Amino acid sequence: MGIIETEGLTKIYVRDVIDTEFGRLRIRLTNRKTVALQDLSLDVQQGEIFGLLGPNGAGKTTAIKILMGIHFPTSGSARLMGKPLGDREVKKRIGFLPENPYFYDYLKGWEFLDFYGQLYGMDKKTRRRKIERLLDQVGLTHAADRPLRGYSKGMNQRIGLAQALMNDPEIVFLDEPQSGLDPLGRKEVRDIIVSLRDEGKTVFFSSHILSDAEMICDRVAILYRGKLQSLGTLGSLLSQSVRDWEIVLRGVSDEFMDRWRPRLVRLEKSDGDFWVIAKEEATTHELIREATAAGGVLIQLLPRRESLEDYFIRQVQGSPEPRGAAA
């Protein structure tokens, strides 16, 4: 049994003035409908880093909002730690960082975390200890006494992450944790996510930055236009066969390379080195053999496999036209 399970989760948004439900009685003043999420069934195991991937508007945020009890599903159901959504005991054991978080900007960094600690019912001593540790972990100790108003986007994201870890959660939900961050910031978030897994926590995060996901995810689900396109380990999704070969040669003549040009996918010269892409393994071997025989040196040989991005584009290109799916 998974620690996060969803079963046929569907969300149809209706833009409306009033939208509220009392059991079977539903009061709605409505106009337009959008299918944001369609029949999503997932099963996330304890202790894994699970990536919910897809372009903007694929339904990633909607899925997380439903799991967090911010939205109610139109149909389908979901369970966290075996309990139905909204369970108080479960909420004590999860952490959540929303997308583009905007927090109470009149609070100071410290006050902000203290407030969330109070919501978890922590006593003063525990809060103080926890806050000190978290500020250190996300690198914000120096900004603890500054109002959030003066925080940069990256600092906001980090204080948001600290907020999500306040209760030492077993599952951490992160919605686009790396959006808006510079490469260094993204690496820091990546490191934190990996360290969370090392502590035995389950991390469920959404992202459209595939290279980041590729580096850390144990399993991924790819969403597109509200539908689950594929689900599995990166190894099982990405073709393991070598797509092509990247070769760098030095000390061979231009004439020699010109003779080879028709058999290569790409051939470029920079600083006296030749950068070559060859499709066939046999071609690659032959080229290297002849080049070394002609006095050349092999600088680099790299078999290139399919990246998540290649896979993603392959998946998405086969999908039907959009219906104006929402975020």
Next chain:
Amino acid sequence: MKEITAIALNTFKEAIRNRILYVILIFALLLILFSGVLSQLTISDRLQLIKSLGFAAINLFGVAIAVFVGVSLVYNELEKKTIYTIVSKPIGRWQFLLGKYFGLLLTVWVNVLIMTLFFLISVHYNVGAMQGGGLASTLLASIGRGLLNLVAWNAFEPTQNLMFVIVVTCMELAIVTAFAILFSSFSTPTLSMFFTVLTFVAGRLNEHIIRFADTVLERARDEALAAAAPLTKPFAYWFAIGAAHVVPNLGAFHRSVTQAIYQNEVTLWPGTILYGVLYTAGILCLAILIFSRRNFK
């Protein structure tokens, strides 16, 4: 309870950092302080006018604070999406809404307390000035008396019963605040402001609405008698009666106030307070009912 307190205190922090609050408060304090000057225009009891003006200021500006600060409190949480992190924490939506309510109520009451202090000082100063005291000494004495009066309600003759009236006013504001939270739990700030003010006005005119219904019924009865036809109660009657029963009877609170000012007795207030508590609880239940099943943007 801890969670509600945390949210309430956070709401209070947010509210007291709102500039609108200070604009309203400054206007209120100016009106209270100038009531002494205005009272010189009256031909009747000057003290009565000062008291009337002071109460009116406390009441109206209290409502203004509840409305202008209150209607955006819940909305802002939704608009800025701060609610997302709150909802994912182990607290119920009802606790969130109650926290917001009590935080707003605390803000309103703290402001009422400040206005009351200025009001008491104003009354004591004017009493002192009428007895021909010097400016500086009267001012100092009235500040001292005002502060003391906040604790010892019946310490001074001119301000006898006034604190009861403040308590009644606080209860009335608790109802208005509950409405501000109710409306803001499902509509935009502008609409909530409109609805809340409308409810306050209708609530104050409650007894007039009932009187209007009676007049309508009276006329219908006369017409029925003249035409020798059976009496059918007209739509206007049912509408007015319905409206009068839905909106809070804030007129009752106003009656407590006039009783204290003009008749110098306070018999109505315990019943009025009980009514206020029950009515507020009802409105908050309704707000929670709507809010707990609401889809956030």
